[in-house]
Amino acid sequence: MRKRIETPCFRAINHGNSVNSKRPVNLDLTTIKLPLPGVISILHRISGFSLFLVIPILLWMFQQSMISLETFNELKDLLDNLFVKWVIWVILAGVIYHLIAGIKHLFMDAGIGETLESARNGSLIVLFVSGILVFFAGVWLW
Amino acid sequence: MVTSVTNLGRSGLSDWLIQRVTAVIVAAFSFVMLGFFISHPDLQYADWYNFMSCTSMRIFTLISLLAISGHAWVGLWTIATDYLKPTGIRFLFQAACALALFVYFAWAVQILWGL
DSSP, rough: OOOOOOOOTTEEOOSSSSSTTTTTEEOOOOGOOOOHHHHHHHHHHHHHHHHHHHHHHHHHHHOOOOOOOOHHHHHHTTTTTTHHHHHHHHHHHHHHHHHHHHHHHHHHHHTSOOOOOHHHHHHHHHHHHHHHHHHHHHHHHH | OOOGGGGGSHHHHHHHHHHHHHHHHHHHHHHHHHHHHOOTTTTOOOHHHHHEEEHHHHHHHHHHHHHHHHHHHHHHHHHHHHHHOHHHHHHHHHHHHHHHHHHHHHHHHIIIIII
């Protein structure tokens, strides 16, 4: 007989329409401590989805910047507003993080940084580099 | 495995490649824009307009927009199939995403060529 994982948080559930309905599913996420590469990964997803949502803001700004000299200068004045600057900074932070974490992804595709140790180091590098770049993006904005 | 009917490339491997190729295109576009903004600290309308409306930048921007649409679709598909289990809800979510991406793209084309 096949060995099954016997812990309180694991149990086989039947999804009904899924292909492999005998797979154990952990239903209690609070029993899992997400490792650093996992944090990097979920942030990559969250930033990606958020960027999808803010595309209209960027398109609107692109539109205003292209229509005419007047709308371009209006947009420039708008960007002097503190709140608007914060919004742009958050969007830029999302772009920067998503880009850096994406580059880590490409390295892992090439087989670099896939061990437990190097994946952790790579994650720290992603946090460090994107942190620095987000800081400089703020400096550039202000 | 979730059905591949809604995959962009109809296979996981194809989506995997699309995700990476489009990522590199968008990254390249980001670096070009970054370089432009850094080299123009006090940007004026004429410089900006001439830069973005020259044929090469229009084409590059259009390619990047296509890449963003494809990249976002694969990413949103992945998120939808991971977190949205009921087929009806997942289908509605994906339909909404597809519509949004199409609107984004059409709007961007209008800005690039219509103005």
